[in-house]
Amino acid sequence: MVVVDGNSRSGSCDSKELREEDNLELRRGPWTFEEDLKLMNYIANHGEGRWNSLASCAGLNRTGKSCRLRWLNYLRPDVRRGNLTLEEQLMILELHSRWGNRWSKIAQHLPGRTDNEIKNYWRTRVQKHAKQLKCDVNSKQFKDTMRYLWMPRLIERIQATSSLNATASQVSSLPYDYDGAQMIMTSTTNYSTPDNSSTSYDSFGTSTQVSSDLGVGEYNYNNIPINHNLNPDYYQVNQVGNYQDFSVSTPSGYYGNQGLDFQEQNNTNPWLHSGDTSDNLWNVEDIWFFQQQLNGM
DNA sequence: AAATGAGCCAACCGCCTACTA
């Protein structure tokens, strides 16, 4: 496959350069740090749009589509990463019940979240539970269970979490209250430590050791000079304000997985203390409810 | 310690729509 830039409206980019680029094999697969840099720098100087010509002019041997996707889903400054908060999970359930798999439309209502991320969440978390129940995620009983059981429960938990504001001082001593930028630690972006491993923290303050090479073996952020224009940390810090503007005033970022995604809870989770093990989405009450739904068919 | 399987997510694919000449 060869780059064919049929866009004759490419404007500012030198046409000879375009033709030379056309003869190169297109790169595919994971993006390298150098590619990210090129894309970010180009967009910083010229803005978004006209992705095919942008790819050529920026010296990226990628399709315009690939550049667009990388920018929108990863490099864009306002992209939020990390666990979805309770509010976000609730909103996804609500909006999906209304619009179905209209991921981009749903994403518009979740600032900083991408359609890809929401789609992945739905497929990995929500559909998993439908599968466990051996029912279709689009079936009436599953939807009813979501609507009349899970969503009210999520709302309860959001309200309960709000009350935890009172215990902010307690929370602030946890490891993810980092550098004055708390939401930063809801990110799963990995930053290397000198021993070439890295530590990330999930929404509950539990740490996980991960490889520093981002899994692609081509570059890692350990090599990045301290430059806030390039470091994803910078973006996360700047997102704090936006996020809080959007969300209800809860520290939910700290307990982001209590709704449908209970798998990484530890005993900082008040729901464990209240007798809700939550380790599995399905407790006796849920199964009973689900049975009622089935019987009502 | 090695093998295996499951979960997760970044990236690609293909279709559709909007736009431009």
Next chain:
DNA sequence: TTAGTAGGCGGTTGGCTCATT
């Protein structure tokens, strides 16, 4: 008006990580 192209969107897949055996 129409053909060609770019961009947007949803579905799918490949590969990495981690947990389990």
